[in-house]
Amino acid sequence: MMVESASETIRSAPSGQNGVGSLSGQADGSSGGATGTTASGTGREVTTGADSNGEMSPAELLHFQQQQALQVARQFLLQQASGLSSPGNNDSKQSASAVQVPVSVAMMSPQMLTPQQMQQILSPPQLQALLQQQQALMLQQLQEYYKKQQEQLHLQLLTQQQAGKPQPKEALGNKQLAFQQQLLQMQQLQQQHLLNLQRQGLVSLQPNQASGPLQTLPQDLPQLWKGEGAPGQPAEDSVKQEGLDLTGTAATATSFAAPPKVSPPLSHHTLPNGQPTVLTSRRDSSSHEETPGSHPLYGHGECKWPGCETLCEDLGQFIKHLNTEHALDDRSTAQCRVQMQVVQQLEIQLAKESERLQAMMAHLHMRPSEPKPFSQPVTVSAADSFPDGLVHPPTSAAAPVTPLRPPGLGSASLHGGGPARRRSSDKFCSPISSELAQNHEFYKNADVRPPFTYASLIRQAILETPDRQLTLNEIYNWFTRMFAYFRRNTATWKNAVRHNLSLHKCFVRVENVKGAVWTVDEREYQKRRPPKMTGSPTLVKNMISGLSYGALNASYQAALAESSFPLLNSPGMLNPGSASSLLPLSHDDVGAPVEPLPSNGSSSPPRLSPPQYSHQVQVKEEPAEAEEDRQPGPPLGAPNPSASGPPEDRDLEEELPGEELS
DNA sequence: ACTAGTGTAAACATAC
DNA sequence: GGTATGTTTACACTAG
Numbered sequence: 001m002m003v004e005s006a007s008e009t010i011r012s013a014p015s016g017q018n019g020v021g022s023l024s025g026q027a028d029g030s031s032g033g034a035t036g037t038t039a040s041g042t043g044r045e046v047t048t049g050a051d052s053n054g055e056m057s058p059a060e061l062l063h064f065q066q067q068q069a070l071q072v073a074r075q076f077l078l079q080q081a082s083g084l085s086s087p088g089n090n091d092s093k094q095s096a097s098a099v100q101v102p103v104s105v106a107m108m109s110p111q112m113l114t115p116q117q118m119q120q121i122l123s124p125p126q127l128q129a130l131l132q133q134q135q136a137l138m139l140q141q142l143q144e145y146y147k148k149q150q151e152q153l154h155l156q157l158l159t160q161q162q163a164g165k166p167q168p169k170e171a172l173g174n175k176q177l178a179f180q181q182q183l184l185q186m187q188q189l190q191q192q193h194l195l196n197l198q199r200q201g202l203v204s205l206q207p208n209q210a211s212g213p214l215q216t217l218p219q220d221l222p223q224l225w226k227g228e229g230a231p232g233q234p235a236e237d238s239v240k241q242e243g244l245d246l247t248g249t250a251a252t253a254t255s256f257a258a259p260p261k262v263s264p265p266l267s268h269h270t271l272p273n274g275q276p277t278v279l280t281s282r283r284d285s286s287s288h289e290e291t292p293g294s295h296p297l298y299g300h301g302e303c304k305w306p307g308c309e310t311l312c313e314d315l316g317q318f319i320k321h322l323n324t325e326h327a328l329d330d331r332s333t334a335q336c337r338v339q340m341q342v343v344q345q346l347e348i349q350l351a352k353e354s355e356r357l358q359a360m361m362a363h364l365h366m367r368p369s370e371p372k373p374f375s376q377p378v379t380v381s382a383a384d385s386f387p388d389g390l391v392h393p394p395t396s397a398a399a400p401v402t403p404l405r406p407p408g409l410g411s412a413s414l415h416g417g418g419p420a421r422r423r424s425s426d427k428f429c430s431p432i433s434s435e436l437a438q439n440h441e442f443y444k445n446a447d448v449r450p451p452f453t454y455a456s457l458i459r460q461a462i463l464e465t466p467d468r469q470l471t472l473n474e475i476y477n478w479f480t481r482m483f484a485y486f487r488r489n490t491a492t493w494k495n496a497v498r499h500n501l502s503l504h505k506c507f508v509r510v511e512n513v514k515g516a517v518w519t520v521d522e523r524e525y526q527k528r529r530p531p532k533m534t535g536s537p538t539l540v541k542n543m544i545s546g547l548s549y550g551a552l553n554a555s556y557q558a559a560l561a562e563s564s565f566p567l568l569n570s571p572g573m574l575n576p577g578s579a580s581s582l583l584p585l586s587h588d589d590v591g592a593p594v595e596p597l598p599s600n601g602s603s604s605p606p607r608l609s610p611p612q613y614s615h616q617v618q619v620k621e622e623p624a625e626a627e628e629d630r631q632p633g634p635p636l637g638a639p640n641p642s643a644s645g646p647p648e649d650r651d652l653e654e655e656l657p658g659e660e661l662s
Numbered sequence: 663a664c665t666a667g668t669g670t671a672a673a674c675a676t677a678c
Numbered sequence: 679g680g681t682a683t684g685t686t687t688a689c690a691c692t693a694g
Contacts, residue, residue: 453668472683496669502685503668509684516683 297322306335432456436482447484454493454500458507459520469510469517472498
């Protein structure tokens with residue numbers, strides 16, 4: 001029941017969820033806050049509006065920017081709407097990124113839309129584009145902000161000098177440090193901001209994208225530190241340096257974040273009515289986690305400062321702690337540096353992996369950067385980010401194919417996401433295990449709904465255990481352990497889990513000594529899904545054409561699964577056939593590749609078109625694993641040759657599920 | 663329009 | 679009686 005309460009906070013209006021229609025239904029959960037926000041927003045913001053001039057704190061600035069992001073999206077929608085209503089009005093730009101917005105939706109006032117709604121209306125690529133624009137904008141603002149700060153400092157300095165009172169170096173140093181600290185804070189806030197957006201479902205995690213702008217800062221920061229540390233260097237100079245660095249940073253970041261694709265700077269800063277964006281709702285995000293009472297360094301009741309972990313009952317206490325224990329001193333500064341290095345290392349690592357991925361994809365003739373026919377510029381951005389990243393395959397996978405699709409599943413609407421999303425991922429066959437393997441950390445920490453069906457998740461959970469059986473409670477635990485998302489709406493998803501267990505024949509309840517455990521009947525599981533993909537000419541076509549980069553990618557991932565999945569040790573993705581047999585779990589979601597049954601020897605007859613091999617693979621593997629089912633053998637993990645062995649062909653059928661059930 | 667798959671909500675039964 | 683676990687039904691949504 002505490003669980004219940006937790007869930008309640010999220011879906012404030014469970015009732016009527018279905019009835020009201022998708023939009024409201026979906027939004028309700030998240031927007032319990034969102035709605036409130038809009039309401040309150042009108043009232044509140046004025047304060048934030050007060051322009052920087054040094055008055056705006058980093059946090060405020062962030063909020064402001066976040067607001068703007070939403071605003072831009074809204075504005076975008078408005079444009080779309082107006083475009084629809086008045087055909088003559090549509091400019092070229094609009095057509096370029098043409099969003100197919102349902103008229104009914106388009107008629108809504110964009111300003112009334114919640115992030116989730118926007119997410120539903122805009123395809124992930126579109127959102128992506130918006131966000132990128134916004135990020136560019138944000139960086140500009142950051143730059144301005146720091147320029148102002150710099151000017152202020154400079155001014156102060158001059159004043160003091162004029163007063164004939166050369167400020168002690170230490171004082172200057174302190175200022176500078178404070179400044180730098182602020183910079184760090186900005187970074188954190190920015191990061192949090194991105195995370196928030198992502199959580200709101202406005203962005204699917206796009207590592208490169210997320211790291212892009214952020215990446216530049218940390219890289220430049222060391223220079224700042226150096227500047228600071230440089231003995232004998234006048235503080236003033238270093239300050240200037242900072243300014244320069246920032247400028248450079250912002251510039252590069254901007255160019256990075258705002259690729260050619262999009263139109264001009266966007267006049268989105270102001271609302272249709274000319275009102276500055278700032279004046280709109282303060283922040284929808286507040287509806288979610290980003291409550292005013294949160295702090296990037298505070299979580300789960302403890303201080304997140306590296307190496308600290310001091311318990312703090314509430315934010316107030318934490319703030320106090322932060323100010324006393326982590327004030328601006330040598331130690332903190334050093335820790336900051338260390339943290340920066342950590343980040344840098346990770347970024348370097350990411351860059352390397354990205355590069356490798358690019359090379360691999362290039363080798364496989366998949367051109368990540370190649371623009372897709374359908375989704376114009378916007379998609380491109382999505383695609384671009386994709387390769388780099390750790391990715392969110394499902395998301396992008398789905399996106400390119402149908403322009404009009406529902407909100408990015410990958411990004412997964414956090415709350416009350418529609419069924420469709422998950423399904424699509426399923427269809428695209430992204431192997432859950434590989435996806436999970438790759439994004440394990442992401443799902444674990446980000447409050448993003450995993451793009452898999454409950455059934456596939458449950459199955460994954462069960463198959464991940466050595467004996468391939470779990471109690472309901474263990475399944476729950478797996479969910480919460482693996483996905484941050486499932487740490488929230490407990491009542492809802494637990495119910496769904498139970499529902500799925502009962503509903504699907506593929507889940508078999510077995511009475512155990514300890515009680516009842518659930519197992520998976522692979523055959524049933526496979527049966528569930530019609531082998532559409534197998535023969536679907538359209539799919540094949542899509543895959544081949546590269547139109548559906550995502551789909552390709554999915555298969556690519558499938559092939560890659562082994563390599564990426566920790567447990568699986570793969571002999572080489574080059575040989576799909578073997579791979580297939582190897583991937584014990586990865587199958588899953590795959591959409592079905594295929595007919596489970598006649599696995600007769602799939603070995604020889606390659607009747608599937610090339611692109612599909614991945615699917616085929618999965619199919620087989622499933623059976624294999626199914627078969628051995630109860631085998632003590634390490635399920636997925638163990639690289640047990642036995643399972644992976646030659647077997648792909650074998651008969652899975654023989655084995656009765658019954659036995660597992662026993 | 664129909665169907666299948668899925669998600670969500672809820673009522674109910676049963677066991678501990 | 680409360681809770682966890684299962685089962686079942688209903689409804690909504692999306693895609694084929």
